Amino acid sequence: xxxxxxxxxxxxxxxxxxxxxxxxxxxxxxxxxxxxxxxxxxxxxxxxxxxxxxxxxxxxxxxxxxxxxxxxxxxxxxxxxxxxxxxxxxxxxxxxxxxxxxxxxxxxxx
Numbered sequence: 001x002x003x004x005x006x007x008x009x010x011x012x013x014x015x016x017x018x019x020x021x022x023x024x025x026x027x028x029x030x031x032x033x034x035x036x037x038x039x040x041x042x043x044x045x046x047x048x049x050x051x052x053x054x055x056x057x058x059x060x061x062x063x064x065x066x067x068x069x070x071x072x073x074x075x076x077x078x079x080x081x082x083x084x085x086x087x088x089x090x091x092x093x094x095x096x097x098x099x100x101x102x103x104x105x106x107x108x109x110x
């Protein structure tokens with residue numbers, strides 16, 4: 001393993017990619033729908049502006065959290081099923097045990 005991968009920086013950047021509210025809303029929506037969605041569908045479901053959604057999707061796809069497939073001129077977005085979907089299942093298990101602590105932690109912003 002390289003020194004860069006052993007450092008905390010890549011981990012911090014990974015979780016920072018998910019810490020933005022719009023990006024997390026998109027991840028949650030794609031998970032909930034269990035199908036690929038276009039930018040227009042995401043905008044309508046989340047009541048967000050197209051530029052905001054496109055910017056968030058650019059980050060999510062570049063960081064490998066979301067994938068896309070072309071459908072004519074459109075792109076359809078879905079979660080990375082190989083890594084992100086299993087990770088979210090692990091987070092669900094963690095939240096079942098520790099969600100209350102997250103809400104009462106004096107360090108975290110709520």
